[in-house]
Amino acid sequence: QVYLQESGGGSVQAGDSLRLSCAASGPTFVFSLWAMAWFRQPPGKEREFVAAISWAGSRTLYADSVQGRFTISRDNAQNTLSLEMPSLKPEDTAVYYCAADSGSTLVRDEEEYDYWGQGTRVSVSS
Numbered sequence: 213q214v215y216l217q218e219s220g221g222g223s224v225q226a227g228d229s230l231r232l233s234c235a236a237s238g239p240t241f242v243f244s245l246w247a248m249a250w251f252r253q254p255p256g257k258e259r260e261f262v263a264a265i266s267w268a269g270s271r272t273l274y275a276d277s278v279q280g281r282f283t284i285s286r287d288n289a290q291n292t293l294s295l296e297m298p299s300l301k302p303e304d305t306a307v308y309y310c311a312a313d314s315g316s317t318l319v320r321d322e323e324e325y326d327y328w329g330q331g332t333r334v335s336v337s338s
Contacts, residue, residue: 214238221332234310244288252306261320
């Protein structure tokens with residue numbers, strides 16, 4: 213069993229920053245062997261890809277909407293995944309999920325991800 217627990221969400225003003233974290237655990241889960249990603253689901257919309265990072269952290273992939281603004285990172289010693297979100301916009305309002313993928317290629321397709329957290333809510337007001 214794999215457990216992914218997101219934290220760090222909240223209600224902020226446009227232009228504010230948030231840092232999301234995802235703590236990973238499991239009796240046989242070796243965090244450093246899994247690619248990780250963040251997805252989000254805006255109110256009334258489908259879940260969408262935000263960013264992904266390779267198992268060693270050497271490669272990243274971003275959605276066009278957050279490229280150059282959000283930063284994904286990981287700490288394999290602490291089994292944690294992070295998403296730094298500065299300059300937040302109302303359109304960033306969503307439930308944010310972390311996900312784990314056993315594949316070696318970074319992908320945007322949520323069908324490729326094996327494990328998911330419960331999500332943390334981010335609300336950005338103008």
